[in-house]
Amino acid sequence: MVQKEKxxxxxxxxxxxxxxxxxxxxxxxxxxxxxxSFEEENVKPEVPVIQLGAGTVGRExxxxxxxxxxxxxxxxxxxxxxxxxxxxxxTNKNGFSERDLSKITEEKSTGEELxxxxxxxxxxxxxxxxxxxxxxxxxxxxxxxxxxxxxLYRSALTRGWSVxxxxxxxxxxxDSREFSRLKQSGLRYETTVGAGLPVISTLDHLRDHxxxxxxxxxxxxxxxxxxxxxxxxxxxxxQAVRKAKDxxxxxxNPAEDLLGKDVARKAVILGxxxxxxxxxxxxxxxxxxxxxxxxxxxxxxxLEAANSDLLEKVKSAESRDNRLRYVARINGQGASxxxxxxxxxxxLGQGISTANVILFRTDNYDDPPxxxxxxxxxxxxxxxGVFSDIKRCRARCR
Numbered sequence: 001m002v003q004k005e006k007x008x009x010x011x012x013x014x015x016x017x018x019x020x021x022x023x024x025x026x027x028x029x030x031x032x033x034x035x036x037s038f039e040e041e042n043v044k045p046e047v048p049v050i051q052l053g054a055g056t057v058g059r060e061x062x063x064x065x066x067x068x069x070x071x072x073x074x075x076x077x078x079x080x081x082x083x084x085x086x087x088x089x090x091t092n093k094n095g096f097s098e099r100d101l102s103k104i105t106e107e108k109s110t111g112e113e114l115x116x117x118x119x120x121x122x123x124x125x126x127x128x129x130x131x132x133x134x135x136x137x138x139x140x141x142x143x144x145x146x147x148x149x150x151x152l153y154r155s156a157l158t159r160g161w162s163v164x165x166x167x168x169x170x171x172x173x174x175d176s177r178e179f180s181r182l183k184q185s186g187l188r189y190e191t192t193v194g195a196g197l198p199v200i201s202t203l204d205h206l207r208d209h210x211x212x213x214x215x216x217x218x219x220x221x222x223x224x225x226x227x228x229x230x231x232x233x234x235x236x237x238x239q240a241v242r243k244a245k246d247x248x249x250x251x252x253n254p255a256e257d258l259l260g261k262d263v264a265r266k267a268v269i270l271g272x273x274x275x276x277x278x279x280x281x282x283x284x285x286x287x288x289x290x291x292x293x294x295x296x297x298x299x300x301x302x303l304e305a306a307n308s309d310l311l312e313k314v315k316s317a318e319s320r321d322n323r324l325r326y327v328a329r330i331n332g333q334g335a336s337x338x339x340x341x342x343x344x345x346x347x348l349g350q351g352i353s354t355a356n357v358i359l360f361r362t363d364n365y366d367d368p369p370x371x372x373x374x375x376x377x378x379x380x381x382x383x384x385g386v387f388s389d390i391k392r393c394r395a396r397c398r
Contacts, residue, residue, distance in 0.1 A: 049139050081094075103117065147169050163187045164386055191389065195381045195385055214332075222375060228324055249378060268282075282335065322341045
């Protein structure tokens with residue numbers, strides 16, 4: 001794959017399209033400037049929030065919102081009026097109390113489901129759309145790994161709600177044109193790439209002032225960075241993956257990380273954010289570990305079998321003052337995701353522990369490139385990124 005030969009911008013747009021991005025070449029600039037220019041008196045005193053997901057990231061997000069609401073002078077307050085997990089959807093149009101939210105986070109952390117916490121009060125997720133109809137506009141948040149919520153996003157946006165995602169999967173199921181429509185409609189998805197790092201906002205900033213992209217080269221998996229860093233100090237693969245899962249760094253099924261699917265989705269989202277017509281099928285994908293069976297129950301014996309080969313590759317790279325890192329590359333010729341040997345002293349070689357490193361090479365940022373770097377996994381940084389997106393939503397204003 002040619003990596004730095006061709007400058008690329010957004011894909012060609014249909015001149016008959018109703019997507020304003022086709023005219024401007026920008027997908028979120030107008031919304032972001034509009035939000036940033038609102039005066040303080042335009043901020044709602046209270047904003048309704050519906051949260052899909054109450055796992056590790058979801059519980060941390062609830063805590064952050066409680067802390068924000070509890071600080072005098074913070075405006076607006078965010079009121080949870082609905083929370084959903086796999087067992088169903090529970091609502092309170094007046095907003096759940098701090099006591100209710102504490103109960104949910106505490107019992108969910110023990111493995112309890114909402115249906116067990118609120119017996120006979122949990123409805124199906126299908127009732128959410130009718131619930132939206134009777135509510136003042138607010139923010140719909142998705143911190144799940146569910147596959148089929150894109151119709152719900154459209155419905156919420158149509159009703160004047162803002163939508164904030166940490167969930168990558170729906171954004172890679174839809175086609176590129178629908179991705180652009182959702183983004184133009186106010187959907188925010190910063191934490192789908194880089195957890196709490198300002199990756200999408202940096203990309204948008206560069207596009208807003210006319211930069212032509214040559215390549216994005218990136219370490220986009222904090223979990224795989226952590227696993228490879230553990231291998232470098234002699235920890236075996238199975239133990240490293242278990243530790244990453246226990247810390248909340250991996251997807252619920254670590255096979256999604258090890259097969260490269262999670263990074264491939266991030267590469268698609270980055271490509272589409274540039275206006276490129278990418279799908280998962282267009283990604284040249286090399287998994288970190290090849291798995292015959294990706295079910296979580298069959299994972300661990302396969303990791304034990306793959307351990308010696310991967311450790312040998314790590315040691316071989318170290319003998320040449322290099323490191324093995326799982327790298328995504330996106331340029332005008334396409335995208336690739338896979339294991340690479342990178343110089344230990346180079347920017348990608350600095351990706352240790354859970355670090356993500358994103359290199360933006362453009363016509364004006366090439367040598368050196370513009371680099372965004374920092375922790376790319378963990379419930380705290382991910383929830384922080386989601387909350388930052390929430391506070392930038394148009395729904396916070398009258």
